[in-house]
Amino acid sequence: MTEKTFMAGFGGQGVISLGQLWVYCAMKEGLEVTFFPFYGAEKRGGVARASVIVSSGEIASPLVTRPDSSVVMNPDSLPLCEEIAKEGGVMLVNSSLVKSGGARKDLKLVMVACNDIAEKIGDVKIANMVMMGALSKVTGAVKLDKLEAVLKTFFPESKHRFIPMNMQAIEAGRAAV
Amino acid sequence: MELAYGHPKSLKPIQTKYCPGCGHGVIHRLVAEVVDEMGLQERSIILNPVGCAIWADLYFDFDSVQPAHGRTPAAATGIKRMLPDHLVICYQGDGDLAAIGTAEAVHAANRGEKFTTIFVNNAIYGMTGGQMAPTTLVGQKATTAPYGRDPIEAGMGYPIRVCELLATLGGTKYLARGSVDTAVNVRKTKQYIKKAFEAQMRGEGFSMVEVLSPCPTNWQMSPPEAAEWVGQSMAAFYPLGEIKNTLEEAKR
Amino acid sequence: MAEDKRLMKGNEAIGEAAVRAGCRAYFGYPITPQNELTAYMAKNMLDKKRTFIQAESEVSAINMVYGAAATGARTMTSSSSPGLSLKQEGISYACGADLPLVIVNVQRSGPGLGGISPGQSDYFQSTRGGGHGDYYHLVLAPKSVQEAADLTYEAFDLADRWRMPVMILADGLIGQMMEGVVLPPARDLAALPRKPWAVGRQADSHRPINHVTSINLVPDELEAANRKRFARYDEIKQAEVRFEEVNTEKAELVFVAYGTSSRVCLGALEMAKKAGVELGLFRPISLWPFPEKRVAELAAKGKKFLAVEMSMGQMVEDVRLAANGKTEVGFYGRCGGNIPSEEEVFAEAMRLVGTKSGK
Numbered sequence: 209m210t211e212k213t214f215m216a217g218f219g220g221q222g223v224i225s226l227g228q229l230w231v232y233c234a235m236k237e238g239l240e241v242t243f244f245p246f247y248g249a250e251k252r253g254g255v256a257r258a259s260v261i262v263s264s265g266e267i268a269s270p271l272v273t274r275p276d277s278s279v280v281m282n283p284d285s286l287p288l289c290e291e292i293a294k295e296g297g298v299m300l301v302n303s304s305l306v307k308s309g310g311a312r313k314d315l316k317l318v319m320v321a322c323n324d325i326a327e328k329i330g331d332v333k334i335a336n337m338v339m340m341g342a343l344s345k346v347t348g349a350v351k352l353d354k355l356e357a358v359l360k361t362f363f364p365e366s367k368h369r370f371i372p373m374n375m376q377a378i379e380a381g382r383a384a385v
Numbered sequence: 386m387e388l389a390y391g392h393p394k395s396l397k398p399i400q401t402k403y404c405p406g407c408g409h410g411v412i413h414r415l416v417a418e419v420v421d422e423m424g425l426q427e428r429s430i431i432l433n434p435v436g437c438a439i440w441a442d443l444y445f446d447f448d449s450v451q452p453a454h455g456r457t458p459a460a461a462t463g464i465k466r467m468l469p470d471h472l473v474i475c476y477q478g479d480g481d482l483a484a485i486g487t488a489e490a491v492h493a494a495n496r497g498e499k500f501t502t503i504f505v506n507n508a509i510y511g512m513t514g515g516q517m518a519p520t521t522l523v524g525q526k527a528t529t530a531p532y533g534r535d536p537i538e539a540g541m542g543y544p545i546r547v548c549e550l551l552a553t554l555g556g557t558k559y560l561a562r563g564s565v566d567t568a569v570n571v572r573k574t575k576q577y578i579k580k581a582f583e584a585q586m587r588g589e590g591f592s593m594v595e596v597l598s599p600c601p602t603n604w605q606m607s608p609p610e611a612a613e614w615v616g617q618s619m620a621a622f623y624p625l626g627e628i629k630n631t632l633e634e635a636k637r
Numbered sequence: 638m639a640e641d642k643r644l645m646k647g648n649e650a651i652g653e654a655a656v657r658a659g660c661r662a663y664f665g666y667p668i669t670p671q672n673e674l675t676a677y678m679a680k681n682m683l684d685k686k687r688t689f690i691q692a693e694s695e696v697s698a699i700n701m702v703y704g705a706a707a708t709g710a711r712t713m714t715s716s717s718s719p720g721l722s723l724k725q726e727g728i729s730y731a732c733g734a735d736l737p738l739v740i741v742n743v744q745r746s747g748p749g750l751g752g753i754s755p756g757q758s759d760y761f762q763s764t765r766g767g768g769h770g771d772y773y774h775l776v777l778a779p780k781s782v783q784e785a786a787d788l789t790y791e792a793f794d795l796a797d798r799w800r801m802p803v804m805i806l807a808d809g810l811i812g813q814m815m816e817g818v819v820l821p822p823a824r825d826l827a828a829l830p831r832k833p834w835a836v837g838r839q840a841d842s843h844r845p846i847n848h849v850t851s852i853n854l855v856p857d858e859l860e861a862a863n864r865k866r867f868a869r870y871d872e873i874k875q876a877e878v879r880f881e882e883v884n885t886e887k888a889e890l891v892f893v894a895y896g897t898s899s900r901v902c903l904g905a906l907e908m909a910k911k912a913g914v915e916l917g918l919f920r921p922i923s924l925w926p927f928p929e930k931r932v933a934e935l936a937a938k939g940k941k942f943l944a945v946e947m948s949m950g951q952m953v954e955d956v957r958l959a960a961n962g963k964t965e966v967g968f969y970g971r972c973g974g975n976i977p978s979e980e981e982v983f984a985e986a987m988r989l990v991g992t993k994s995g996k
Contacts, residue, residue: 225939227646231815240817241644241815242814243814243816244814244815247809247813249747268900268903268907271901273978273980
């Protein structure tokens with residue numbers, strides 16, 4: 209099994225955290241992983257993109273150029289993901305911000321109202337976690353069963369009180385697809 | 386019987402390559418005498434700069450390191466940080482310190498690196514044959530200032546007073562300017578060097594002794610004329626004495 | 638027992654490996670895309686009471702390393718391409734003074750200020766003695782975060798063994814990406830090799846004085862010193878050549894690529910397998926010494942080569958030298974911060990295979 213995912217959004221949407229947590233959980237599940245963020249000169253507010261691969265075998269190129277799955281967090285990212293998505297691949301779209309699913313008919317389109325669901329839970333900042341829950345359900349590549357433990361090392365102690373909310377977002381994401 | 390006078394142990398008993406009337410020989414001797422007096426011969430490391438004093442490793446009888454031109458304070462930083470209980474002597478000329486290595490000197494001083502710079506200021510490039518130095522006086526001739534240093538028309542800049550420049554920095558604790566033009570000034574210079582070395586061994590911060598030094602060859606003067614020029618022309622622009630002393634003992 | 642696998646950025650894994658290898662002093666200057674490495678060293682050297690200095694420039698940083706290395710301490714600096722240009726002076730001096738130290742280059746794209754995205758265009762500078770004078774030093778190119786950590790850890794041993802700088806030639810992708818890594822055990826600082834040539838601590842042994850220097854104005858003496866160093870280079874060429882081969886026996890066409898480019902080629906190999914075509918990969922790990930003998934052997938067997946680089950073609954010159962006209966050597970490169978995709982590399986390989994077999 210190899211799942212290549214391309215994740216895109218704008219800075220501050222948690223795209224980088226989403227990618228990091230995805231591979232962190234995958235590694236804990238015994239998979240090989242690689243995560244490559246497209247780093248830019250701007251540290252905030254710019255474009256956030258990441259190449260993310262999880263695999264049961266050795267990973268060749270860390271660069272995702274024909275993603276099995278794409279994560280589209282904002283409208284600007286849609287054309288980009290449409291251009292590179294693999295024939296017959298999956299495209300998960302944050303429908304709270306992206307109203308259309310694009311023109312590609314071969315893709316399996318999954319619309320998830322990440323921002324709305326996150327706000328209902330209590331914080332729009334966890335929209336990325338809603339998306340991760342959906343991604344897990346749709347691809348089956350990473351089970352996320354070790355996420356709670358991972359979050360304990362990922363977040364500093366002072367932020368541990370937000371973990372239940374994050375777990376809730378994952379479940380809501382799963383339920384939405 | 387007490388030995389009243391002798392050749393310092395830390396200086397090899399050989400003739401130097403320095404020109405007649407050059408100040409380096411005297412300054413080497415002062416450094417070696419202080420090292421001996423402090424009993425630090427086996428715990429001293431000298432950095433030989435690019436310039437005439439690159440030969441220092443031939444004369445000092447202790448360990449030496451020779452870095453790239455002007456990078457002397459950076460290398461001294463690496464050495465002293467690894468060997469904090471050693472006496473690290475960063476020996477530099479005016480080109481090494483105040484031209485090519487200005488950044489290294491300023492930042493090492495500002496970090497308060499706990500080594501001592503011996504800054505030999507002879508207002509000229511010696512080894513390369515008499516080019517203008519950052520400390521060349523206005524009007525002074527050099528092969529690259531054949532009509533005299535002209536800060537305005539030729540845009541050659543002004544002589545840099547290094548002690549005064551460094552005095553504003555928080556990391557500098559002891560900055561003194563001596564001279565080797567007369568016996569009295571030689572003796573004072575030795576006192577400055579001793580104060581600086583002692584401060585270094587107490588770990589107080591950056592210390593530097595600038596020494597006004599004659600270069601008869603490149604100034605095209607006889608040794609007595611050169612010594613006189615140090616006292617009259619150089620010392621008039623570069624005032625002698627302790628320019629900054631914020632050592633603990635001075636505060637008491 | 639090995640530690641658990643950790644998820645780390647390449648830059649941070651390099652830093653942790655250096656700490657564990659016994660690096661006692663790190664000197665660096667900020668430059669993208671290696672900033673996490675400098676920050677990691679600040680955090681993880683200072684808390685161990687080891688030396689960390691953010692230098693005023695790359696020039697100063699390498700000369701601080703020069704000074705620390707002269708005392709016999711394990712020491713390192715890191716930077717990215719433009720910063721490496723500045724360090725070349727110091728590297729030349731360190732080679733001339735036979736000082737062991739470690740330099741990490743997380744390459745970006747050039748020339749000039751260029752861009753901050755990954756590049757492999759410092760190959761010439763790194764493998765040809767990028768400063769003045771006759772010299773070389775070991776250059777190791779990792780392909781993954783794990784290998785970046787392993788090679789950095791080993792670089793300190795190699796530097797001490799051969800008394801020379803060792804460069805880790807990574808790139809922005811290796812530095813910025815996260816992968817799983819199992820870190821080597823921390824070295825006991827007290828058990829690191831003694832260096833009788835180093836300055837300092839003379840009082841312990843009353844040995845004769847030591848000089849660390851690269852100057853010698855007597856032509857015959859300097860020539861003799863250079864010849865002695867080159868004899869050591871010959872020994873290194875015997876002992877330290879490293880490479881990896883994938884499917885080179887069956888393949889008609891073999892990619893030659895290092896670091897990130899080699900990973901892309903592995904992707905093209907997978908595509909080839911699915912298409913029923915046999916392609917191979919030859920991956921130099923030591924860029925100096927370059928695995929020229931093995932490349933020559935493969936050339937003699939009639940393998941065609943396709944060098945793939947994130948440059949306009951630098952390593953390909955070493956491939957051509959080693960192949961010595963015995964086989965065709967193609968080149969495919971992207972630059973400016975672009976990383977070639979496995980699709981384009983595969984397509985180029987197919988074009989070459991197709992052309993040569995007359996299909």
